[in-house]
Amino acid sequence: MRGNRLWVGMSLVMMAGWAVLAPPAPAEAQEPVKLGMILAMTGPGAFYGQVMSRGAQLAVDQINKAGGIGGRRLQILIEDHKSGDADAAVTGARKLLDVDKVPVILTSYSAPTLAIQPLAVEKKVLLLNGGGVGSVLVGKRNLYNTRMLSSQTAPFVVQWAVSRHSAKRVATLFWNDAAGQGVNGAIKEACGKLGCQVVAEEPHDIGAKSYSAQIARIKAARPDVLALGSFGDDVGYILTQARAYGITVPILGVDWTPNAQKIGGKTMEGYAIAVDRFDPAAGDDKTKAFVEAYKAAHKDSPEFYAANYYEHVELILRPLMKRILDRGGDPAKQGELLGEMERALSARLKFASVYGGDMQIHPDGTVSKPLGVYDVKGDALTLIGRIVDGKIQARP
Helix, strand or coil: CHHHHHHHHHHHHHHHHHHHHCCCCCHHHCCCEEEEEEECCCCCCHHHHHHHHHHHHHHHHHHHHCCCECCECEEEEEEECCCCCHHHHHHHHHHHHHHCCCCEEEECCHHHHHHHHHHHHHHCCEEEECCCCCHHHCCCCCEEECCCCHHHHHHHHHHHHHHHHCCCEEEEEEECCHHHHHHHHHHHHHHHHHCCEEEEEEEECCCCCCCHHHHHHHHHCCCCEEEEECCCHHHHHHHHHHHHCCCCCCEEECCCCHHHHHHHHHHHCCCEEEEECCCCCCCCHHHHHHHHHHHHHHCCCCCHHHHHHHHHHHHHHHHHHHHHHHCCCCCCCCCHHHHHHHHHHHCCCCEECCCCCEEEECCCCCEECCEEEEEEECCEEEEEEEEECCEEEECC
């Protein structure tokens, strides 16, 4: 009996030793790295949430199918800011940061992004925005934007109005939030430089269905062009009502979606925008691979919102995570991805882009990407001008 007890004791000691000496669990058995997203999954901007999440999920699926990043799989967790509700964004961010412990949040819209930015700073979490355009998103700690902001795109709306339409008098109609106000401010500043005058400024609520009061005041101001700082479905409703109320001047903006096109129908014809220039038919290998994979998954061609969030995962987070793993760190730990991003920018590293070539993200959170001017022909956008060295080069 004593011998048996001795053997059991020795066995326990040996097992304890093996536990100490045993190698750690393989990477495949580790918890996935969780990626948070705060998107417009419901409300008038649900189109954006749909395509943004599709872009990011496509990248995650490809990475996981290939065995993960250094064996670490990825998982997306999505919270809904209900098409611009800052309070809903904060509630979602608190869950992602405090409960799910995500090291990064892919965010969208200007007001929700501004609302959650202090929380990201508190938790040392990286924020990536590929949708919001407010000029106020520049120079915010932890926040890096991978689409051109209104301060970068709206001046070309004015440049096009002046060069193509000889505009002297400009009216604006815009979202009454950080994004729309940013577009309006950039248009006013550009008008001051190019010699035109803003003769009417009309804000409106996000998701409004009636614009009769604003349109009446705009018509009375007798503008040469109407410039929009509005997004999503609102663009379609505005074009429909503006034309019905007798606004015949050219209408320009910074956003177009298939949903807005369906709402506006024939009234969208000739509507022109200055926006990020993503070409699904481009010859770049990364572009081709992304477009083919997206079409296979969704039976539709991607636009630049899907491209931006695909880039977030595949072309920004993936290389950052690999760098962290290569030095023995844990990309799932809050603070690691943010620190690696800051080191990459300090070294002036560029990231590959499905727009073709590379994109340069700057320390102030802005990005350099191709830009273009498009107008609606039929029911789709057609490129009518490329922006090179700050000037619009109209296509013949």
